[in-house]
Amino acid sequence: MTKLALVTGATSGIGRAFARRLAGDGYSVIEVGRRTDRLEELASEFPEGVIRPLAADLSTIEGIDAVAEAATEPLDLLVNNAGVAYYMPLADLPADKARELVTVKVLAPTLITRAAVGGMQQRGSGAIINVAGMIAFSGPAPTTVMPRRAVYAGTLAHLVAMSQTLSAELENTGVKVQVLCPGVVATEFHERQGLDLSAVPRMSADDVVTAGLRGLELGEVVCAPGVEDPTLLPKVFEADLAAFNSQSPTLATRYRVD
Numbered sequence: 001m002t003k004l005a006l007v008t009g010a011t012s013g014i015g016r017a018f019a020r021r022l023a024g025d026g027y028s029v030i031e032v033g034r035r036t037d038r039l040e041e042l043a044s045e046f047p048e049g050v051i052r053p054l055a056a057d058l059s060t061i062e063g064i065d066a067v068a069e070a071a072t073e074p075l076d077l078l079v080n081n082a083g084v085a086y087y088m089p090l091a092d093l094p095a096d097k098a099r100e101l102v103t104v105k106v107l108a109p110t111l112i113t114r115a116a117v118g119g120m121q122q123r124g125s126g127a128i129i130n131v132a133g134m135i136a137f138s139g140p141a142p143t144t145v146m147p148r149r150a151v152y153a154g155t156l157a158h159l160v161a162m163s164q165t166l167s168a169e170l171e172n173t174g175v176k177v178q179v180l181c182p183g184v185v186a187t188e189f190h191e192r193q194g195l196d197l198s199a200v201p202r203m204s205a206d207d208v209v210t211a212g213l214r215g216l217e218l219g220e221v222v223c224a225p226g227v228e229d230p231t232l233l234p235k236v237f238e239a240d241l242a243a244f245n246s247q248s249p250t251l252a253t254r255y256r257v258d
Helices: 013-024 036-043 061-070 095-123 150-169 205-218 232-245
Strands: 004-007 028-033 051-055 077-080 126-131 175-180
Touching: 004 013, 013 028, 013 036, 013 077, 013 205, 028 036, 028 061, 036 051, 051 061, 061 095, 077 095, 095 126, 095 150, 095 175, 126 150, 126 205, 150 175, 175 205
Parallel strands: 004 028, 004 077, 028 051, 077 126, 126 175
Antiparallel strands: none
16 A cells, blocks of 8 residues: 655645655655645646645644644654744744744644544554754854744754654554754745855755655654764753753752751
8 A cells, every 4th residue: 555644844845855755755645835836836746646735824723723634644654844934032023923933833743743643553653753953952052143043942842852752652652753853954944034044054955854764764763964973962862861860859959048
């Protein structure tokens, strides 16, 4: 039987590269995006029915519900890739933009994953890739690191924590979970914000897809396509767990007032 994948944010960049790669590898693909013309353009590259366009705006509850319904189909792979980026300090971020960002990068992948994971568990197989980014690990960076992007970084950190915890929940079920964390990628993503990164070395979207799919084979829960040393991120997570496991009901000495 043909495998079935659902890819959000498939009208450009990493999502489009995922949809094209998976369709070329023999998957049937439900491609999700806001722009019907781009969805139909990609679908036309393959025989009829290989790619099924689903126009939906994941900044709306109606759009999320439509995609969540599609995710109840017997998916072999779910790729939560859709995203928006508003790089600005929190005080400068308009409320509607903050709402859109959190809806697209937190609420949408959470509810779409929830819709898909039950069926995967019942079938004993499947995989979920949540596309985040290395900015998820930039919280400790000093103020000299620009641009500031507290909400954007926070949404990506949510995807990291959710993916890691969900992977633990699904241990021994046959369902794999990965959070894919590329660095700067050569897509339209930054251009939409008026940022010219043409002079910045950038990874291709195709390479990001290659890393994500290979990372699934390797069993990586956190996949960092541009990080050569595979021991770096595990050290971060070991430190996280050391702090988590060191907690005590006794007030730490430094907080005690004599």
